[in-house]
Amino acid sequence: MNEMDEDELDLDEEERAMMEKFGAAAAPAEGEEDPDFRSGFVALVGRPSVGKSTLLNACMGEKIAITSPVAQTTRKRMRAVIDRPGCQLVVVDTPGLHKPKDALGKELNKVALAELADVDVVAFLIDATRPVGRGDEWVAKHVAASKAPFKLLVITKADKAEPETVQQQLEAARALAPFDDELVVSAREGFNVDSFIDIVSAHLPYGPRWFPEGMDTDMTDEDLVGEFIREKVLLNCRQEVPHSVAVKVDDISWPKRDQLSVTATILVEREGQKAILIGRRGSMIKKIGTAARKDIERLFGAKAYLDLKVRVQPEWRRDANEIRELGLEADE
Secondary structure: OOHHHHHHHHHHHHHHHHHHHHOOOOOOOOOOOOOOOEEEEEEEEOOOOOOHHHHHHHHHOOOOOOOOOOOOOOOOOEEEEEEEOOEEEEEEEOOOOOOOOOHHHHHHHHHHHHHHOOOOEEEEEEEOOOOOOHHHHHHHHHHHHOOOOEEEEEEEOHHHOOHHHHHHHHHHHHOOOOOOEEEEOEOOOOEOHHHHHHHHHHOOOEOOOOOOOOOOEOOOHHHHHHHHHHHHHHHHOOOOOHHHOEEEEEEEEEEEOOEEEEEEEEEEOOHHHHHHHHOHHHHHHHHHHHHHHHHHHHHHOOEEEEEEEEEEOOOHHHOHHHHHHOOOOOOO
16 A cells, blocks of 8 residues: 555544544435536635634645634635536635734724625634634624525534534534534544535525636735745744734746746834844744745746845834735725
């Protein structure tokens, strides 16, 4: 048995274990194939760090949204496109809803709440490992007020919680708002991810193909590259640095057919943060660049050269103009 076969066997065993713990969700009943095409949008909403981006990546089968243990990792709304026979599903990843402390936080909340007003399905995510609290209650009120025709309760990170805890989370979440269906998932283990897609797809309206086939996301190359760089900062620099960081991609060019060149600027709010990001003799910025370059090369399928600079922009998170320039402002 080769290494790939062993990996696949391990994954199957993990999925079987999850099924024994929580049971697999039944896919919607299959009837005769309808010649009409279903298409629509599903918004993933919830508190910060509940696993929205991880679920989106699992649905796509590849990494397009950044993830980290840092709260409010997601800043920009991302639409990921899933094409299936007779159906196109657009999954909308939104910033985690939270109590804002600055102008940036207020804009991120606006971005997330705006999606509730214009989607076909709302998936409300609850972390299986964190007790349901006031933050969840606040989000649930907005979910209940949404005009989306179908509302799905999703308990995430089931692989990290005991069955009794998951059941308690389900019962607590059911009391927050009325839901049309519910599902327990583990995006990291792939448990019930296909069931999530099946359930959501079955409740999309009949309509046009919103995005051309082969298009994975509506984010620009600059946005994706900037997010990959910021993710590496979040993963390597803790304490006060992550929330103060933003990334501007200044240029993407192709000096050769199989080689691209990226120049980008990392913004921070204080000189001390700049020193941390650069590191002793440039060790930290080199580490960040090396890790980010791997994702960039995977994204474009080409060799990448990455030039990173660090600039201090005092209190940029409180500056409406800077927030707008970074593309973090909510659409009016």
